[in-house]
Amino acid sequence: MTSLSESHHGPPRVFVTFSNTDRRYEPLDSLVARYEVDGLGDEMPRAVEHSVLWYTEGKGEEDLGVLFFERVTDTERLPPAVPGESFGCTLPASPLSYEGVIVKIRWCVRVRFFFSGGRDFVSEHEFTVGTVPPARMPHAVPL
Amino acid sequence: MVRFPRFFGKKRGHRRTGSQVWASFGDGVFHAALFAVGLVFAAMLLSGVAVPEWRINHRYAPTTCTIIGTGLVRHTRITPAGNGPSTWQPCLRVRYATSDGPAEAWSQPLRGRLTDDRSRAVASLASWHVGDVVPGWYDPADIRSVVLERGYNGWMWLMMLVLPGALIILGGAGLIRAINRWGRSEERCAMPTRLSGMLDPLATGPRHSAGHPGVPACDDMINSPGTVLAYRLPIESPESWTLIGFGLFAVSWNVVLVVLMVGAGLDFLGGTVDWLLFAFIIPFAGVGIAAVVAFSRLLLLATAVGTTQIEISAQPLRPGGSYTLLLAQGGSGTLESLMLRLTLDEQATFTQGTDTRIEKLTIWSQEIRSWHDLQLEPGTRFEARAAMTIPADAMHSFASEHNLVRWSIEVRGKPTRWPAFVRTFPLVVFPDVARRDDGEGAP
DSSP, X not given: OEEESSOSSOOOEEEEEESSTTOEEOTTOEEEEEEEEEOOTTOOEEEEEEEEEEEEEESSOOOEEEEEEXXXXXXXXXXXXOSEEEEEEEXXXXXXXXXXXXXXXXXXXXXXXXXXXXXXXXXXXXXXXXXXXXXOOOOXXXX | OOOOOOSEEEXXXXXXEEOHHHHHHHHHHHHHHHHHHHHHHHHHHIIIXXXXXXXXXXXXXXXXXXXXXXXXXXXXXXXXXXXXXXXXXXXXXXXXXXXXXXXXXXXXXXXXXXXXXXXXXXXXXXXXOTTOEEEEEEETTXXXXXXXXXXXXXXXXXXXXXXXXXXHHHHHHHHHHHHHHTTOXXXXXXXXXXXXXXXXXXXXXXXXXTTEEXXXXXXXXHSSBOSSSSEEOOOBOHHHHHHHXXXXXXXXXHHHHHHHHHHHHHHHHTTOOOHXXXXXXXXXXXXXXXXXXXXXXXHHXXXXXXXXXXXXXXXXXXXXXEEEEEEEEOOSEEEEEEEEXXXXXXXXXXXXXXXXXXXXXXXXXXXXXXXXXXXXXXXXXXXXXXXXXXXXXXXXXXXOSXXXXXXXXXXXXXXXXXXXXXXXXXXXXXXXXXXXXXXOSOX
């Protein structure tokens, strides 16, 4: 998923490759993500944030848990000096990815660019932790 | 180029979330208003109460006052409909010596003697006599300001600290939080810092197990040893809170009813009948009786069925693990059925307008064991063992601020003479981090 707060031109394109090419991880695995960005145009980012996080989706309000966060402001580590970067962390024992009925838990890597004009652009790339199968729709329980 | 922030942000799940910029702005304005009101309130109390009281105790010069007259200060609240009821406060006309020579003035009204009964105020003046000499204190900056008593009004100081203090702390913390979040990404805001707990103590969410983020803490489940098996599971009893709520309502309502009835009865004995009060008391008494009946019925239902206890052989629970349960059911009479079920619920909390709603859904449930036509004997309890297995590829327990995945054991009973009951014993299932195989058909 990518989104742009405000833009004069087309959104940048962020390509992320994971250390596990199938994007499936187990708890306590090491995750490394490498990204490259293209299509930034004339406006160069003044900062980039890398994060590894889980969030909930579904009927309830969204909850968010950030496992790894890094803000890069050093121009030598920002485009156009470098086309992309790598970052990573060791995944925790929980929570596992979960496809419930009204509660879902998703893991993702986010790369967020902040431009000098004040706008920002975020690119989100999902991966899974654990192998919990999707929940089925419920059935009535007799008393 | 400055752009106007959008009111709506991205679509997430079933809802469109609001603009983060506007949310932060609104949050900041709201807390700034609270902070400002607290400051104004504090300034008013400080200038109107605290400073004058402090000056009396620290700046006023002692003197000796001779009483030359007595009087009453009348306080009348003026309302749009005319003058409201008056209150009366005694004060004394005194002659006293100052650094600038003798002076004569009315003393400030005497505290603690404010009354709405003029005759009582007049009677209280009888304790002073013209010609008496009493200690006093005058303001060197305004020698006509004299007091006959000093000290601090504790309630006023408490009010000054509590009310503006609460507004200043709440508003200030919210304002700092809003400023701190302004222009920051949600990932950066979600990173826990030393300040985050202090600035937003109510948004910390549930406690988690050490080393297992998102898995609720289970301290309460392992601190109670069982009589036969290793642990006794705590019961979740929303019925108990309902019972307490009904009890408190019935007691408080009927206390008010008794006060009203005593007042009406005294009037009646005095020869006065307030028909309006009687007309008010009759429906009031009806609600009071209904509250007592409802509470008694709930109490009867809660106690008639008897207590339920469950013990478990091991903790913590893991997917694929098998455990022994011991069910103990007290009470008397016949149970048409008694069933143990293992259930997995999802619970989501969300806001709709100004309401906060909770939706709960049982997405998986499995019968562990059931019994039929059980005869319960008073003084003894029915005890039975059962085996339970958590599915190998089951989701672990999960708790965040607005979302829950919750395992529990339900005891469902159907007495012959009473309504059916459900008693819930929460469980915490940890993820099996050693498992690497894929699975199908799990809850």
